[in-house]
Amino acid sequence: MPASTPVPAQVVLFDGFDPLDVVGIYEVLHAGTLVGGPVVPELVSGEGPRTVVSGTPGITLEAGAALDPDLPGYVVVPGAVGPVESAEGDADTIPVLLARFAQSAAMPLVRRALDNPGVTVATLCGGSVALALAGLLEGRTAVTNAMGTDLLEATGVRVADARVVDDGDLLSAGGVTSGLDLGIYVLEREAGPRVARSVESIFEFERRGTVWADRGVEPRPL
Amino acid sequence: MPDHLHLPDHQPDHPGGTAVAGTWDVRITTPVGTVEARYTFAERDGVLTGTAESQGDAGALERLTAVPADDGVRVTWAQRVTRPLRLDLTFDVVVAGDTLTGRSRAGRLPASTVTGTRRPAEGSPQTPR
Numbered sequence: 001m002p003a004s005t006p007v008p009a010q011v012v013l014f015d016g017f018d019p020l021d022v023v024g025i026y027e028v029l030h031a032g033t034l035v036g037g038p039v040v041p042e043l044v045s046g047e048g049p050r051t052v053v054s055g056t057p058g059i060t061l062e063a064g065a066a067l068d069p070d071l072p073g074y075v076v077v078p079g080a081v082g083p084v085e086s087a088e089g090d091a092d093t094i095p096v097l098l099a100r101f102a103q104s105a106a107m108p109l110v111r112r113a114l115d116n117p118g119v120t121v122a123t124l125c126g127g128s129v130a131l132a133l134a135g136l137l138e139g140r141t142a143v144t145n146a147m148g149t150d151l152l153e154a155t156g157v158r159v160a161d162a163r164v165v166d167d168g169d170l171l172s173a174g175g176v177t178s179g180l181d182l183g184i185y186v187l188e189r190e191a192g193p194r195v196a197r198s199v200e201s202i203f204e205f206e207r208r209g210t211v212w213a214d215r216g217v218e219p220r221p222l
Numbered sequence: 223m224p225d226h227l228h229l230p231d232h233q234p235d236h237p238g239g240t241a242v243a244g245t246w247d248v249r250i251t252t253p254v255g256t257v258e259a260r261y262t263f264a265e266r267d268g269v270l271t272g273t274a275e276s277q278g279d280a281g282a283l284e285r286l287t288a289v290p291a292d293d294g295v296r297v298t299w300a301q302r303v304t305r306p307l308r309l310d311l312t313f314d315v316v317v318a319g320d321t322l323t324g325r326s327r328a329g330r331l332p333a334s335t336v337t338g339t340r341r342p343a344e345g346s347p348q349t350p351r
Contacts, residue, residue: 085332093253095253095254096253096254096255098254099254099255099307102307103306103307132308133254133307133308133309134307134308135304135307135308138308150328150329150330150331151328151329151331153329153330154309154310154311154328154331155308155309155310156308156310
């Protein structure tokens, strides 16, 4: 079988990112390439190649390049990890980490990526909140981790009740492990269900629930 | 107790409007940083209007109410913010003399603290108490 054209997936790192958000989807997509899938993940940042410190003590990752919004494919935006309410010691809370990311050099690049018809932006966990705080998701439908739903609603986003949301050129997923579901969904979109099932089998993981999309019949309230 | 003006077109939502009019320097302490903004309230024919300006982002205040309370005038409004971050905020403050204090909320998040002082009006007499 001829190899299909690689589809890049740039995973955007930022100070305080949740490493499980990043590594989960990265490994799902990478495992996809091992069984013939086309989506190739890479780590990037808004500032260029650099060491990026995660929000989990002891874990840092290397961004190999600057986010390129003109590169057709996927741009994956993870969330942050840290204390939720008042800070313990010097640690920044998750809303503060996301707000800082929302005002960083990455956001104008993510805006260009969203405007690029060849790019699908895929957020997971608080990644959607960061984009929304930057004003990039006005009027869109998205989801975030359960604890962030109030904040996401306050940014003008319509929050859907689902683990993964497909709003066309914007995919989003809920908290942490939902990134695995998002990765499997991307593989199914790009390479079909057999590649997706193969990776589910390798990971001993099955995607949960129905992916929300704005089509079909609007359900009546009971 | 604040004065009540006898207004020909009485607006039930703004009976305390005259105590609020003026330009205010306001500071909002949020979980994502402190924001400083300038608010301008104007009262005309019994109707109170307001605008907010911060970091070049300006907007009208919506659903504005001003009602006398035991400790001053209670003022509430909603505001669509785009800078430094995109947030829909609601405000609930009490104006007493030339100071205002209260809370601001984004959706169902924990409230932020709001404090403000009115700038002295140029060339006009003191507001009667």
